[in-house]
Amino acid sequence: MIDYEAEYNNRAMVPEHPDIIAGWERDAAAYRESSPCELDRAYGLGPRLFYDLFHPTAGTEARTIALFLHGGYWQSLDRKHFSHMARGLNAHGYAVCVASYDLCPDVRIGDIVGEIRDLATYLWETYRKPVVTCGHSAGGHLTAALLATDWRARRLPPAIASAGMAISGLFDLLPLIGTSVNTALKMDQKEAIANSPIAMGIPYGTKLIATVGSEESAEYKRQSRVIVDFWSRGGIEASLHEEVGANHFTVIAPLADPESSLVHDLAQLGK
16 A cells, blocks of 8 residues: 555655755855846736746847746745756756746645646747746646646647646646645645646647656656656657656756756757
């Protein structure tokens, strides 16, 4: 029998996580000070519906916008922890949007999915550039949900957000129902299914890279393996990447390195 509480308790699995998160905050603040950026731009009316836009370091006009979505189990953290995640793609000529969204229990997961879809719409209408998405943990879930969006129903081009990298993503929310994670989420089975990318249908014409750390739990590895297998069988260009030696908190570190294979793979998605 699978112990879902243990499998999804990332902080217990990585006791040094407070130091890692503190390091994120320091590196993010330093990057905001040193890079060309526009801070605290609103994409909605809520108190957390803001993004920071980091421009390419070479000063060139970006052809594509990358959207970074943070993790925190839909209930913690914000964009100010992750500004430095823009560094890698900035060096490859991308503008990078690092966004916050509302958190549970103040809203439901479905509300957050809606906010991210509204954000992608806003970015398209504001900048008229396609969006390639990269999200970590809960942000990986939101990345896949964005790819699974029916943009035609919104009277938008189908390819405005059709490529993404989900890092340590969650694509099947049912295992979370009986865990302490769900204390703030308050999901029932119907809500969990409705907001699981694995149940949103095959997003034809999209590209997905699912990345997971080799030191993560079996369930996190299963989540990435299942979404890649399911979407690949449906004809989607989906691939699985394992970041060797990385745990749930260190797996995103290569995003700050322009020379990392993770950044190179992500940059290729937007071409």
